[in-house]
Amino acid sequence: MAMFTGFNIGSYIPWLSWVDLITGSIGRAEKVAKEFDELLEEVIEEHVNKKKKRMLDETMVNRAGLTHGLVKKG
Numbered sequence: 001m002a003m004f005t006g007f008n009i010g011s012y013i014p015w016l017s018w019v020d021l022i023t024g025s026i027g028r029a030e031k032v033a034k035e036f037d038e039l040l041e042e043v044i045e046e047h048v049n050k051k052k053k054r055m056l057d058e059t060m061v062n063r064a065g066l067t068h069g070l071v072k073k074g
Helices: 018-023 025-073
Strands: none
Touching: 018 025
């Protein structure tokens, strides 16, 4: 969060944005953005995997129920 408390001159005077490159604030911002992107990708992947597992579990339960019903009737 300290990243957002700094002063970036390029935000206020665009023609001086090259100063932000020298001070390293651009590099830090890109690093934070990359880390945040990776975190969001993990969250999305976890969500998708949970949904796939739930669908697979439901399919297995349905098949087990059908198999049980066929064995019981037969």
